[in-house]
Structures are given as structure tokens and as C-alpha cells.
Amino acid sequence: MLRKLPRSGLVQLVLCLCILKGVTIMYNIDYLAKTTGSIRRTIRYYIQRGLLKPPLSGGRGAYYTDEHLEQLKKILQWTEQGVPLIHIKEMLEGKAIPVSIDREEEVLTTIWEKFNITPGIELLFAQNKLDSRELKQIQDFIINLKKGGRQVNKHD
Numbered sequence: 001m002l003r004k005l006p007r008s009g010l011v012q013l014v015l016c017l018c019i020l021k022g023v024t025i026m027y028n029i030d031y032l033a034k035t036t037g038s039i040r041r042t043i044r045y046y047i048q049r050g051l052l053k054p055p056l057s058g059g060r061g062a063y064y065t066d067e068h069l070e071q072l073k074k075i076l077q078w079t080e081q082g083v084p085l086i087h088i089k090e091m092l093e094g095k096a097i098p099v100s101i102d103r104e105e106e107v108l109t110t111i112w113e114k115f116n117i118t119p120g121i122e123l124l125f126a127q128n129k130l131d132s133r134e135l136k137q138i139q140d141f142i143i144n145l146k147k148g149g150r151q152v153n154k155h156d
Contacts, residue, residue, distance in 0.1 A: 026063035029055070036072050043072065051075055051089050117142050 029040050046052040052071055055062035071092070078088045090096035115123040115130075117139045130138075 025066060026056075027065070027069065028063060032064050032069060032072060035069065036076055038072065038076060046072070046075055049085060049089065051085065051092060115139075118146065121146075 027035075029043055032038070032043055033040050043052065047054050052075065053068060055064050055068070057063060074092075075088055078091070079085070083091075087096055113125055113130075115125070115135050115138075117123055121142060123135075123138060
């Protein structure tokens with residue numbers, strides 16, 4: 001007796017059975033968009049730009065495979081990381097080395113601290129990159145440089 005499963009559970013069961021039997025699973029563009037959190041227009045744009053392979057048949061009967069799904073996931077991940085589409089295309093074609101951007105490091109380096117060295121001179125630096133000893137050394141160096149610069153100008 002076949003128990004009635006929720007639609008998503010039934011879809012998962014069918015997908016598992018297809019994988020076990022070695023059947024090629026075919027998706028329509030709506031499923032691809034929903035699964036990846038994208039939209040149909042974006043998927044078509046990636047196909048037009050050569051980032052994503054065209055579907056296996058044309059028109060309303062067009063379908064996509066797991067290869068399309070995985071490639072689309074990679075493209076979307078790279079675009080979220082800020083990688084330009086031209087570079088993504090080169091990576092997919094093997095012409096460029098794949099990049100990985102550490103989002104945590106990117107966020108940390110955009111948080112800046114300000115240190116007033118002397119009136120009119122401020123130092124901006126990435127958060128937690130300098131300790132108080134290093135800041136004092138930089139301050140002393142710049143003050144000495146500033147004093148030394150004034151002395152040189154007076155003698156000129």
C-alpha cells in the first residue's frame with residue numbers, strides 16, 4: 001500500500017528512485033529556478049551569455065539535467081561572492097583559475113578604525129589589525145618624520 005506523501009516528499013522519493021536506477025533526471029526551468037533561488041530570466045541570460053549550457057531540447061519541452069543544476073549553483077555562488085560574469089565564464093571554460101572569496105574576511109576588512117596621530121593626521125586601518133603598541137610606534141614615527149620634515153624645509 002502506497003502511503004500518500006506530501007508533494008515535496010513524493011518528489012524526493014521519485015528523485016531517489018531515479019538516481020538508484022541510473023535514470024537521467026530532467027528538470028524544467030521553473031524547477032531549476034525554484035531549487036536555486038533564481039528566476040527564469042536569469043537562467044536564460046546565463047545561457048545567452050554562454051555561462052550555462054542550453055537545455056537539451058528547445059521550446060516549451062526544454063529540459064535540464066543535474067549537470068545544469070550543479071553548474072547553475074556554481075555560477076550563483078560566484079556571483080554572490082562578487083565575481084564578474086566574464087571571469088566566471090573563463091573559469092567554467094578552464095581558462096582561469098577558480099576563485100574563492102572568504103566572505104568573513106571581506107566583511108572584517110571593510111570595518112575600519114580611526115586613530116588620530118596629530119591634529120590633521122589620522123590613520124585608518126582594518127579593525128583588529130594593529131594593537132596599541134604598534135599604534136604608538138606609528139604615531140612616534142610620523143611625529144618624528146613631521147618634525148624632521150619641518151627642519152629640512154627651514155634649511156632649504
